[in-house]
Amino acid sequence: DVLQVPASSLFRYKDGWAVFVVENNHAKRRLVKVGQRNGLTAQIIEGVNEGEQVVNHPSDDVEDGRRVKQRL
Numbered sequence: 001d002v003l004q005v006p007a008s009s010l011f012r013y014k015d016g017w018a019v020f021v022v023e024n025n026h027a028k029r030r031l032v033k034v035g036q037r038n039g040l041t042a043q044i045i046e047g048v049n050e051g052e053q054v055v056n057h058p059s060d061d062v063e064d065g066r067r068v069k070q071r072l
Helices: none
Strands: 004-006 012-014 016-023 026-037 040-048
Touching: none
Parallel strands: none
Antiparallel strands: 004 040, 012 016, 016 026, 026 040
16 A cells, blocks of 8 residues: 655755645645655655645645645
8 A cells, every 4th residue: 555646746845845734724835755766756765644634736736734624
């Protein structure tokens, strides 16, 4: 069993990788440790838990603490 996120949800932050996790309709920046990647998905070693929702393709408008809503 491997925890994966879309590779497009990852972005560089400081000296590592991060994602935005949705908590109470707000984007929260979370530092992650990435394992193997194949271009489409990335293995997450630590930083995100199973079942948490991440922001895919975060734009420059997404910031830590900013309100977000799900697009269908």
